Amino acid sequence: MKTNTTIAIIGATGSMGSAISRSLATANFPLLLCANDQDKLQGLLQDIKSANAPAKVETINCSKEASWEADIIIMAVPYQAEKEIAQKISEVAAQKIVISIANPLNNTFDGLLTSPDTSAAEELQKALPLSKVVKAFNTTFAADFAQPVIDGKQVDAFIAGDHQPSVETVTQLVASAGFNPIVAGGLKESRILENMQLLLIKLGMKYNYNWHAGWKILHN
Template sequence: MKITIFGKGNMGQAIGHNFELAGNTVTYVGSNDDIFSLGDLVIMAVPYPALADLADQYGDQLAGKVVVDITNPLNFETWDELVVPADSSAAQELQKRLPNSKVLKAFNTTFAATLQSGQVGGQQQTTVLVAGDDDDAKATFKEALKGSPLAVLDAGKLKRARELEATGFLQMTLAASEQIGWTGGFGVIK
């Protein structure tokens, strides 16, 4: 499968690494890169404020695509709140901007180090929680990661993205306050 990742930072590279291990072709797009075509699966590995501009700029090209939002929309000035409406999420706001795309929420409850190693705290398999309203899009996402060291669990409809973002926010604040390491985080035990 052809996958496009907007963002060449730690998260984009760690996510791409897993898709490549699973046998996919990954193209990375930076802010100054020209884009000629997008893959069927598009990962938004960018800071939350960049989502609106990308949606506006590439909305037509993203129509019909599975678009994965990985952002945690927290207030980076205060580290004290999420900046989306209380009854919404970054992913739901992105879906409103991209009504002809299939938006999923994933990767926001994992750190780059745990994605790169495939383990949380060096002990437990990294689990990627994915939320979205389109079951076929979630199946495509899961299939694209088959063969990587990651486990993928369906977290429900896109409205569950709010809880995923709150979980990601909590994990980030714990790491920023040095209560957990950036190689740690929350794990899922089946």
């Protein structure tokens, strides 16, 4: 993956969006940060620049323009907002990698809004038929980006996609963010990955993990 690969982060001021933005800025990728709240967006830019003056980061207030200029698009928005944004960017996102981080959680965090035979990532792929949708970053909490090593173990981050070159590119991106990337399989594996994060959220609330927890596969 080239270090001059431009990445657009749509929804950059949300908890996950800002965490991803801060993390990837330290890897020196050119970033285009897009969000509705311009005050928060400028604040995020100043924070990133204060921590890392050479960071190649710009703000942009249009998801379509950001997607047009980017090589990779990260949809750091809630599941409910993905379809509307997909309609705006569908033409300019053609043939580009679009990363789905969304978990389609219901309001009570005890189930998913999607039916068992699909996932948020698969629905996004249908909305962006000419793009290469890859699932990533959905099994990690925002706090994990600042501290991807927990109890001495590097947090695993799972990836799923049908286009192998795109999956390989996203795997490198996940590693650049400090996680141990694990390719789970094709895009349909997103159904499992989204349920994994639902389970982690339930466990976090039950055992008070303080939103800093992650998955780790132990093996020989």
